[in-house]
Amino acid sequence: MTRRIVRTACQLAALTFCSIIVVYFLDNRFRVLPSAIHNVMPAHHPGLVITDITVTRCSSVNLISSCKLDPEIWHRVEKDLFLGSGWVSSAYVHVQRKKEEELLAEDKVIVDIKVGRLDPSSGQKGEENARWESRPGGLWLKRSAKRHASDDSRAITAVDVLFGADAVDPRPAWETVDRPLLLDVKGEIHEARISVRRGKPAAPAKGVPRIRDNGKFKIMQLADIHLSTGTGNCRDPEPADFDSGMCEADTRTLDFIARLMDEEKPDLVVLSGDQVNGETAPDAQSAIFKYAEMLVKRKIPYASIFGNHDDEGSLPRAQQMELIETLPYSISSAGPEDIDGVGNYVVEVLASGASKHSALTLYLLDTHAYSPDEHAYKGYDWLKKNQIDWFKQKADSLKKAHEGYTHIHMDLAFIHIPLPEYRDESLPRVGKWREGVTAPGFNSGFRDALVEKGVVMVSCGHDHANEYCSLSPNESGNPALWMCYGGGAGFGGYGGYGGYHRRVRFFEVDMNEARITTYKRIEHGTAAQLAERIDDQIIVEGGKAKGL
Known part of the structure; x- marks a missing residue:
């Protein structure tokens, strides 16, 4: 509803006034940003x-x-x-x-x-x-x-x-x-x-994610890359003495990601929020174009959702997504206008060959930014009821179509802010828990909805130095849902927490066995050490969450 109100107001208002209205309605903290006049x-x-x-x-x-x-x-x-x-x-x-x-x-x-x-x-x-x-x-x-x-x-x-x-x-x-x-x-x-x-405008190329002929598919999750307008300055780089001069955050981040793309050759990239470091991005468009250029050059389809920092610069979520949707190889979508947030949508990964059946379904949802009720629930926002209802209805509506797939169909999900259940330290996990889990104070029940609809894995970002996967059980105590962190990849965002090295998480899917393996690649500052791969684990076997 908010987005419709804004668009109507923009049609009636002068250009500068329209810019201010967009930020006022879409900024979760109701601020008119200093750079509002630059966002048209x-x-x-x-x-x-x-x-x-x-x-x-x-x-x-x-x-x-x-x-x-x-x-x-x-x-x-x-x-x-x-x-x-x-x-x-x-x-x-x-x-x-x-x-x-x-x-x-x-x-x-x-x-x-x-x-x-x-x-x-x-x-x-x-x-x-x-x-x-x-x-x-x-x-x-x-x-x-x-x-x-x-x-x-x-x-x-x-x-x-x-x-x-x-x-x-x-x-x-x-x-x-x-x-x-x-x-x-x-x-x-x-x-x-x-x-x-x-010359005349050309239609952008649109990649179609599809399982390879060998039954494999690889997803690269880029979490919290925190790009700026300009090259940016590194925060908490590791190793601290790698660059004796000025450490350019975006240069180092993009070099790291580009090398991994060339080595790993992912079939799909999911950007799980905080692509733009709002406070250092007075022109968000320039920051967005930097990550898009890498993907377009390599012809890799990519899907984006937003974090709490993306729209703290010159462009609110709605205008960023309008831009991202037009870029080559982007399969991102604003999603339905009648539910909360921008970027609630589904990505269907098609079966191999010329099949029109979906083999994998990825649900991507907007976890918003800051709490709308700081008095009752401090910190961060939560998924709203109409988003969860939309997810359930979507999952139910796709169920029959997914039965046409000859192998086991699987469902995954990506968000930015972790769910409250990530705070449970008693759950078995692989990977490091380095900082407090900054999940929302209010639990709107999305984890239960994921389990109810058979989603086997959800992965988030937000807490840069947390990079574990923990296993959440169902009511019978059996493995039900893996809850993962991508691990912060960008040098423009904080690191700290005991010498944290930036990293990127991958999900390797084998549809022949309905198996998902996940692992991380780490940046140590030199190409020679880039090959380090850690925390290999099988999280899904036979289409179901696998215990440790």
Whole structure:
């Protein structure tokens, strides 16, 4: 209901006001974030070409200056190039864009963009090095030598702004200009980079998760990668003396994950929340694009849910998911609008070959963020009744279809915040319990619903240094549900707790035996030690939870 109210309000309100409303309604702590004005996604329309680009700069103490140009002629990319850090100054990229059929005889489309202090054509000859036009911020534009030329493969058809020295753009036909705009900013986090699309928008590739011909399937769970805008600073790195200089959190995190992807070759990646370190991500889009780029490059399908930190930056959950849904190989979904949260959905992993039957079902649910009733239940939020009802109804509705699978069908679940049952220290477990379990104070009964519907494993994140799997029994005392932690993988989030090394959990599924094996891979700071694999255990055998 909240998301519908917000969208209606956005249609009636001015742009800036709409941004504030979205954050107000969707932020669980009811805060209007300082960067609220940066969270409107750029609009890209098919059939448009760019005929001019400029940068405007304005000051709140200079009434003559303005960051607004004639909206009938210019479209503003709604991202302050100073990310709100300019105190009294702001700057924006504006573009002129026209429909191809509206181009006039004198119009020439932009076919190239560069950033620098010197004219790129200096000392060069020929049509390919035709005169470049200067714009503020060190921006240089090259127009087509031909009139219109909207069919030119080089024609720029959309413009966006990303931030950070490590900014990348995973969208089809998009590329990021290699130098940041020349602005008087401090720190690489504020390096504003132009990203452009050439040609008409292409539909993103969508991977279909499917059991391999040998009956195997591997899931990589990325928990708490905590990416920032820019490279970020490491928190509690291990080994502490690995990098004698500045430890760049995102660089080290992404290098670790990329090497594991190349070695393990997962069939599906589940991002189980806190992908974005909200407090250090004034542009969440730039952070999201960094993990997406790795997956798109390797053509790995991926499913995302949110943690409590994802929407503490520039974009609330709803807008993040709208963006993520459009990216190549993303199978993420906002889910039904009439239940609480954003990102309650099902992923069906199809049987091998050309079968249309589901072999594995993954239930992904939004565990929200902070308690809505701190007086009664301090700490974190809980899964709501309508979410649990949705899960039960979904499981019941899929049951008949799953009976068509020739082997044993299995159900798994992924969440971000652990369930209250994770606190039970008496349960048998494999792996380390290093910190207090920060589960919600109110138990809404999701663990019981999982057992009732035959889910054999649920895995979460949130508590970075906890990385165990514990076995929860049914009423008869028999193994019923494995409750796992992914283990924090990101250097932008806390580590600590006795020299915790970042790690990633894998689930190796063998449909021939209806068996699931899980293990972790650890980052020790050097490639030579990366191969360490620990805590191998079979958690499911014959389609049922297996005891220790």
